[in-house]
Structure formats: structure tokens, C-alpha cells
Amino acid sequence: MTEAPYLTGRARLAGIMGWPVGHSLSPRLHGHWLRRHGIDGAYVPLAVPPERLEQALRALPVLGFRGCNLTIPHKSAALTLIDRATPLAHRIGAVNTVVVEADGTLSGDNTDGFGFLASLAAGHPGWRAEAGPAVLLGAGGAARAVTVALLDAGAPEVRLLNRTPDRAQKLAAGLDGPVVAVPWAERAAALDGAALLVNTTSLGMAGQPPLVLSLEALPRTTLVADVVYTPLITPLLAVARAHGNPVVDGLGMLLHQARPGFRAWFGVESEVDDELRAAVVAGLGAEP
Numbered sequence: 205m206t207e208a209p210y211l212t213g214r215a216r217l218a219g220i221m222g223w224p225v226g227h228s229l230s231p232r233l234h235g236h237w238l239r240r241h242g243i244d245g246a247y248v249p250l251a252v253p254p255e256r257l258e259q260a261l262r263a264l265p266v267l268g269f270r271g272c273n274l275t276i277p278h279k280s281a282a283l284t285l286i287d288r289a290t291p292l293a294h295r296i297g298a299v300n301t302v303v304v305e306a307d308g309t310l311s312g313d314n315t316d317g318f319g320f321l322a323s324l325a326a327g328h329p330g331w332r333a334e335a336g337p338a339v340l341l342g343a344g345g346a347a348r349a350v351t352v353a354l355l356d357a358g359a360p361e362v363r364l365l366n367r368t369p370d371r372a373q374k375l376a377a378g379l380d381g382p383v384v385a386v387p388w389a390e391r392a393a394a395l396d397g398a399a400l401l402v403n404t405t406s407l408g409m410a411g412q413p414p415l416v417l418s419l420e421a422l423p424r425t426t427l428v429a430d431v432v433y434t435p436l437i438t439p440l441l442a443v444a445r446a447h448g449n450p451v452v453d454g455l456g457m458l459l460h461q462a463r464p465g466f467r468a469w470f471g472v473e474s475e476v477d478d479e480l481r482a483a484v485v486a487g488l489g490a491e492p
């Protein structure tokens with residue numbers, strides 16, 4: 205790793221806006237890449253309350269920032285506050301990566317779906333979205349990004365199940381493609397014939413109840429993924445592993461979604477490897 209201990213007056217700047225932002229692992233993640241590549245740059249936490257988001261975004265070019273990431277609760281609100289967003293960000297209804305253009309205008313994209321697919325590809329190179337139906341639990345922001353990504357990657361069917369059925373129905377109705385809303389109570393039966401099972405609810409996260417789901421109907425070849433990464437092995441992944449299924453934890457999605465922003469702001473291609481993973485896991489207070 206090349207050390208870059210001091211910033212110069214020409215240092216490139218980026219950061220993450222959230223409220224709160226203290227829990228974010230992104231400064232550690234980008235900080236690791238900045239140090240590894242010896243880049244004259246900084247990535248900082250930006251605690252921005254919702255009512256100051258527009259002001260904060262508009263301040264980015266004024267302060268010489270190259271851009272920023274957005275986290276809870278800003279991802280949807282930012283879509284209408286920036287100058288342009290990619291069609292993908294519009295379909296997902298959220299922006300997580302903002303780039304300050306040369307003329308000072310703000311462009312936005314959503315890289316969460318990319319991060320999810322890249323994480324599956326890294327964990328299980330043989331897995332293909334076309335292989336069969338995907339069962340997706342949840343209908344919030346993460347579900348939206350993952351569903352759009354799976355459709356774009358060629359999933360023949362996405363079965364959406366959410367505790368609040370309205371949200372799953374609205375999400376399915378708002379997306380072009382083979383997405384069906386299935387009642388939450390039928391989640392065990394919905395696993396029949398699935399090629400992928402993804403938890404995008406907050407169930408299983410430290411401090412939240414576990415996801416209660418019988419995997420009896422799940423083929424043992426089905427890839428099981430969780431977007432929750434605290435803990436890394438959620439109760440769902442532990443049960444899936446015991447059932448004999450391959451599993452992918454939620455940390456890879458977080459690491460991979462950061463790559464396009466890093467490239468845009470700091471001009472360098474970054475890599476997701478064991479060293480990065482260990483550095484970020486250390487920020488979770490867990491063992492790599």
C-alpha cells in the first residue's frame with residue numbers, strides 16, 4: 205500500500221451525505237482505496253439533515269467537491285434536487301452517487317443494483333440471472349434496486365414478497381417486466397423452483413427480529429443472498445448454509461456499489477479484495 209499522509213491544496217474531495225452518517229462504513233472503504241493508491245484526496249462524512257439536503261448538494265461545486273454518495277434518508281429526495289439522473293436511477297427512484305460535472309452541474313446515478321450483481325458474480329461466478337425465478341423478500345429501497353438489476357440481467361421472473369402487500373404490488377406494477385407480488389404468508393411455498401433467494405428486508409440485522417422462513421421447498425442449488433451485513437452471516441444465511449445452499453453476504457454489495465463513484469471522483473479503478481473486506485469488517489467491530 206502506498207501511503208499518502210498529507211493532503212495538498214489540489215486534493216480531490218468527495219464524501220457521503222446522510223442523517224445520521226456516523227454509522228457509515230463508506231469513509232473507511234474509500235479511505236482504504238485512497239491510501240492503497242496513494243491518491244491526494246479525501247472522502248469525508250457529511251451529516252446533512254433532510255431540510256438542508258438541497259443546500260448541501262448545491263454547495264458541492266462551490267466547495268470544490270468532485271461529488272458524493274447519498275445514504276438514508278436522502279436517496280429518493282436527491283433525485284429531484286440534482287440536474288440530471290440516469291434512466292436507471294429514475295427507474296429505481298433513488299440516487300446514491302452524485303458527480304459534479306465540469307460546468308458545476310450535478311449528475312446522479314444509482315449503483316446499488318450494480319453492486320449487488322457484482323457481489324453475486326464475485327461470490328459465485330457460475331450464477332446467471334437467466335437461470336430461473338428470483339424470490340425477493342422486501343419492497344423498500346434495496347428491493348427496488350435489486351429487482352431492477354435482476355430484470356436488466358435477464359431474470360425470467362421476480363417474485364416479490366413484502367409484509368405490507370401494497371408496497372410489493374406497487375413496486376411490481378411500476379416496473380416493466382416479469383415481476384409478480386406474492387403474499388408474505390406464502391413465502392415458504394414461493395421458494396419452489398427458485399434460482400435465487402434474496403432478503404432485502406431489515407430482518408436479521410443486529411437488533412432486529414430474525415427472518416422466519418422454512419427452506420424446505422428451496423432447491424439446494426439455489427443461491428441465497430442477504431443485503432443485511434451486520435452480522436455478516438445472518439440467521440437466514442446460517443440456515444441456508446446448513447440446508448446445503450451456496451450463500452452470499454451483504455457486504456459485497458456495499459463494497460462493489462462504491463467502485464463507480466471512486467472511479468468518477470478520483471480517476472482510478474478500484475478493486476474489491478480480501479484486504480478491503482478485512483479493512484471494512486474491522487469497522488464493523490467483527491473479525492474478518
Ligand SMILES: NC(=O)c1ccc[n+]([C@@H]2O[C@H](COP(=O)([O-])OP(=O)(O)OC[C@H]3O[C@@H](n4cnc5c(N)ncnc54)[C@H](OP(=O)(O)O)[C@@H]3O)[C@@H](O)[C@H]2O)c1
Pocket residue numbers: 316319341342343344345346347366367368371404405406407409413431432433454455457458459461
Ligand atoms: N448491502 C448493501 O449495500 C445495502 C444497501 C441498501 C440497504 N441495505 C440494507 O437493506 C435493509 C433494507 O434497507 P432499505 O433501504 O430497503 O429499507 P426500507 O426502504 O426501509 O425497507 C425496509 C424493508 O424491510 C421490511 N421490514 C422491516 N421490518 C420488518 C418486519 N418486522 N417484518 C417484515 N418485514 C419487515 C419492510 O417491510 P414493510 O414495507 O412491510 O415495512 C421493507 O420491505 C437494511 O438492513 C439496510 O441496511 C444494504
